[in-house]
Amino acid sequence: MNEDIIVIVAEDDDGHATLIQKNLKRAGIMNDMLRFRNGEEVLDFLYDRKEEKRNPELYYLLLLDIRMPRVDGIEVLRQLKGDERLKSLPVIMLTTTDDPVEINKCHQLGCNSYVVKPLNYESFIEVINRLGLFMKIVKIPNQLNEGF
Amino acid sequence: MTVLFIAVLIGSIALFVIQVNFNENRALIQIGFIFYLVVVLLTIMLIGRSMVIRIVIPLKELATIASRVSAGERNLRITELKRTDELGVLSNTFQKMITDIDASNRLVNDLNEELTEKNKDLEQIVYISSxxxxxxxxxxxxxxxxxxxxxxxxxxxxxxxxxxxxxxxxxxxxxxxxxxxxxxxxxxxxxxxxxxxxxxxxxxxxxxSSLSLGPVDMNQLVAKIVRTFEYQIEEAAISIQIDDLPSCMGDESMIDQVFSNFLSNSIKHMTNDRPGKVRIHGYIKEDETIYCVEDNGIGIDKKYQERIFNLFEKVDIDKAGEGLGLTIIRKIIEKHKGSVWLDSSPNKGSKFFISIPSPK
Structure with missing residues (x-):
């Protein structure tokens, strides 16, 4: 996948985050990863409220867990997709349930993909690669980074 | 009424006597007859009026109340008739029926509320399982x-x-x-x-578990709870102030759990910026007893305040515990038909309140 893409992992469970990172590496996705432990941290980062600033030269892809403390994934998705400047950021929802109500809610809010844990890493990596490719082809990111 | 009835009777007898004895005196008869008619009319009017007061008005009221009951109005009262006749019996029976309907409605409402609560619990369990x-x-x-x-x-x-x-x-x-x-x-x-x-x-x-309600001596109970936390309180150098607390009607072991959870939370969420303080106070307000556990710890941001009572919800992610304490408090207070709320601001501290209804 394009090396300019940073994979953001918003996941409160250390085990789940480690498994995701290990499996992405195993599949040859060597992109840098950023880990956040709850919705609030990831929003602070995306809205540049953190010391650690986003790099405007780079593209970001968000893997977003739903059940997180403080601010959950659905709320993060709602805020991102409701924000003109951030809504083109690709978001893959990660969750432990295939509850159709929840899936629908995420799709309505505009998530790009929805995957159920335990992850079938083959299809998960395919989703990531596809989104990565998509990001490269349509070159969204520079608009994404404007105006922050 | 009786007087008038007697007057009519006397009038009738008088008329008869006059007719027999003074057959020729027509003028007298005519006057007597007119007088008699007036008295009869007056009697009829008064009888009618009394019937309206004694029968029609109460019946009208019954009809109005009946239609209001059937339209769903509750807690209605019929003007009490202190009478033993049929209408009195009807009215009293009707009032009893209304009271019974109200009582069973209250029961249905209570059960419905309980069912809604149980349903919410179930939904939460499903969410948590998934x-x-x-x-x-x-x-x-x-x-x-x-x-x-x-x-x-x-x-x-x-x-x-x-x-x-x-x-x-x-x-x-x-x-x-x-x-x-x-x-x-x-x-x-x-x-x-x-x-x-x-x-x-x-x-x-x-x-x-079912509530075993009784009077709870809160001064004694809170003193006991504070003693069990003595070690942590000393360790964290927290000063505790306990005001004179009103008693309440509750399940002592459950109330014990509530205050233990509050105190444990307060101790856990102190800040290093200032010496820790906890104050427990209470007062009676109208028909409920209100208690407050107040601390000067890290406080809770407004945006998290709604979520903190949810099961397994932890705002302070780094602190020990599974996010159960406040959920249990809420459950217990709900069982007591009271409520729990908080007033908290970050870096200042938190005030957790509970209210417990006084026995009626």
Whole structure:
């Protein structure tokens, strides 16, 4: 996948985050990863409220867990997709349930993909690669980074 | 009425006597007759009026009340008729019927409320089963696969490498780092699962147990609770102020749990910026008793305040505990038909309030 893409992992469970990172590496996705432990941290980062600033030269892809403390994934998705400047950021929802109500809610809010844990890493990596490719082809990111 | 009736009777007799004795005196007869008619008319009018007062008005009221009851109005009262006749009996029976309907309606409402609560609990359990309980299982499954992968990797390294010293380094890394890490995650996930299941059981026990209500001497109870926290209080150098507390009607062991959870939370969420203070006070307001546990700890941001009573919800992610204490408090207070709320601001502290209805 394009090396300019940073994979953001918003996941409160250390085990789940480690498994995701290990499996992405195993599949040859060597992109840098950023880990956040709850919705609030990831929003602070995306809205540049953190010391650690986003790099405007780079593209970001968000893997977003739903059940997180403080601010959950659905709320993060709602805020991102409701924000003109951030809504083109690709978001893959990660969750432990295939509850159709929840899936629908995420799709309505505009998530790009929805995957159920335990992850079938083959299809998960395919989703990531596809989104990565998509990001490269349509070159969204520079608009994404404007105006922050 | 009776007087008039007698007057009519006397009039009739008089008329008859006059007719018999003074047959020729027609003028007198005519006057007598007119007088008689007036008295009869007056009697009829008064009888009618009395019937309206005694029968029609109460019947009208009954009809109005009946239609209001059937339209769903509650807590209606009929003007009490202190009479033993049929209408009195009807009116009293009707009032009793209304009171009975009201009572059974209240019962249905209470049961409905309980059912709604239970439904909410059930929804929460489903949510938790599909998220929190599955989470450790995903780790167990995932890291088991990791271990299998890593063992396979070791086998491949051994099979393929001719240079054993290079192979050795890779294998040692897998054996010393990756595989133990995976086992550590598996172990901590089983512990987490155990913790969550225990928490769920604890909560369901609170939900199922029936209240054994009695007068609770809060001064005594709170003093006892503070003694059990003596070690932590001393350790964290917290000063505790307990005001004179009003008693309440409650389940003592449950109220004990409520205040223990509050105190434990306060102690856990102190800040290093200032010496810790906790104050417990209470007062009676109208038909309820209100208590407050106040601290000068880290406080809770407004945006989290709604979520903190949810099961397994932790705002302070780094603190110990499974996010159960406030959920149990809410459950207990709900069982007492009271309410719980908070007033908190970050870096200043929190005030947690509970209200318990006074016995009626």
């Amino acid at each position: 998220h929190d309980l599955r989470s450790p299982l995903i780790n167990i499954q995932g890291f088991n696969k990791e271990i299998l992968n890593e063992l396979k990797e070791i086998r491949e390294i051994l099979d393929q490498s001719s240079d054993l010293s290079e192979a050795r380094e890779k294998i040692i890394h897998l054996l010393d780092e990756d595989i133990p890490e995976a086992f550590t995650y598996i172990l901590s996930s089983t512990q987490k699962m155990d913790l969550l299941l225990n928490a769920l059981l604890k909560l369901s026990r609170v939900g199922r």
